[in-house]
Amino acid sequence: MAEIKKSTVRLSEIDLANIAKIIATGAASSESEAIRVALAGYAELVPSLRKMQTDLRKQMQELRASVEGNLTVAPSTGPERKR
Numbered sequence: 001m002a003e004i005k006k007s008t009v010r011l012s013e014i015d016l017a018n019i020a021k022i023i024a025t026g027a028a029s030s031e032s033e034a035i036r037v038a039l040a041g042y043a044e045l046v047p048s049l050r051k052m053q054t055d056l057r058k059q060m061q062e063l064r065a066s067v068e069g070n071l072t073v074a075p076s077t078g079p080e081r082k083r
Helices: 013-025 031-069
Strands: 071-074 078-081
Touching: 013 031
Parallel strands: none
Antiparallel strands: 071 078
16 A cells, blocks of 8 residues: 555645535535545646637747737837838
């Protein structure tokens, strides 16, 4: 049997409120089970967040390239839009 390492986790007031909500909805019957439910939900969410972050980064790069392509530098006035 695998050895189980025990540790103490300090929960914030927000964490405790979320645990209470999870228990109140019936998704868990104890604090430890509610924490597992929350972690499982987070594990499902992370890949979606990574994809959104990647998509946003790509869109920002495209936007920067587009803006930079439309700017010229005039000697005395700084950046201007091409006409």
